[in-house]
Amino acid sequence: MNWHKELKTPTKLLQPIKEYTTFKIGGKAKYFFETQNLEELKFILDFKRRKRLKLFVLGGGSNVLITDGVLSGLVIRLSGRAFKSIEVDRDVLRVGAGTALKELINYCIINRLANLEFLAGIPGTVGGAVVMNAGTKDRSISDFVKEVVVMDHQKRIKTLKRNQISFGYRQSSLNKFIILKASFNIKRRSLKKIKNDLKAYLTYRKTTQPLDYPSAGCIFKNPCESISAGELIDKCGLKGKRIGDACVSLQHANFIVNLKKAKFMDVIRLMKFIRSKVKEKFDIELEPEIKIWQ
Numbered sequence: 001m002n003w004h005k006e007l008k009t010p011t012k013l014l015q016p017i018k019e020y021t022t023f024k025i026g027g028k029a030k031y032f033f034e035t036q037n038l039e040e041l042k043f044i045l046d047f048k049r050r051k052r053l054k055l056f057v058l059g060g061g062s063n064v065l066i067t068d069g070v071l072s073g074l075v076i077r078l079s080g081r082a083f084k085s086i087e088v089d090r091d092v093l094r095v096g097a098g099t100a101l102k103e104l105i106n107y108c109i110i111n112r113l114a115n116l117e118f119l120a121g122i123p124g125t126v127g128g129a130v131v132m133n134a135g136t137k138d139r140s141i142s143d144f145v146k147e148v149v150v151m152d153h154q155k156r157i158k159t160l161k162r163n164q165i166s167f168g169y170r171q172s173s174l175n176k177f178i179i180l181k182a183s184f185n186i187k188r189r190s191l192k193k194i195k196n197d198l199k200a201y202l203t204y205r206k207t208t209q210p211l212d213y214p215s216a217g218c219i220f221k222n223p224c225e226s227i228s229a230g231e232l233i234d235k236c237g238l239k240g241k242r243i244g245d246a247c248v249s250l251q252h253a254n255f256i257v258n259l260k261k262a263k264f265m266d267v268i269r270l271m272k273f274i275r276s277k278v279k280e281k282f283d284i285e286l287e288p289e290i291k292i293w294q
């Protein structure tokens, strides 16, 4: 079957992938689909099943480290307008999974909708944020999720209520699905209050995180609520530790920044080094927060 011609969507073979990530690291995706609508998504899932391929759903590419070689699977982005709808109905906001968090925040500002301000400055999409339960120290997106519409790998669409989803720290039971849409509980607030909150979140990020370099955000999960991985790495004296062009940020030790041409293996080696030092000094095993695709 000539799948390539059947899809109207821009589909690419051996697509260079690093520009789709915030780390700016990664080789090529064997199959790469800019999915436009549900029909195409179903077609792609058939193709995946026939070829027995692994599926990678790329959101904002802000939480992944991708191999420099060929990623032997099927990478999709929910790029079409069909995946980027935003609508508000009283105190519920329904948002397509492909919507960038930045767009969501802008929509909330224009319509004076509050609750999701803490997502400001996170360079991801709604789908990515929901599946990994993105958040800050005191807030997670799961605090406001009402329902999530998903497609399973057998192409069935389901609406999951909040109590049918299990959310943990930077994880959820949604990772076996493709998220299509999420609904959030929101409230109305004055523009001034919303803007004040946004400013506080953005300023905190700017002053504590290395936003001028490519990175994948925090590399490791915090071991528990009261212990920050960044603080442990910092106390091991690792700020500035460099392997190739991968370097522990001088600003925040839980960020590895790509100084210029960092390779996948530079980051992997640096992560291993950091873990061994933290284990040695504190007897704590750090667990990666980022997803590693290889």
Ligand code: EPU
Binding pocket: 135, 136, 137, 138, 208, 216, 217, 218, 219, 220, 221, 222, 228, 229, 230, 231, 234, 251, 252, 253, 254, 289
């Ligand atoms: N700290 C250090 N040295 C460092 C970094 C931090 O001593 O190099 C100390 C800080 O001084 C502070 C404590 O560690 O006392 C916590 O630091 P921070 O406020 O930066 O919070 P975090 O726990 O390191 C978490 C999230 C971030 C989120 C911030 C802000 C995780 C792994 N990280 O960081 O999320 O932006 O809170 O709310 O949960 C991400 O998930 O990618 C991410 C960046």
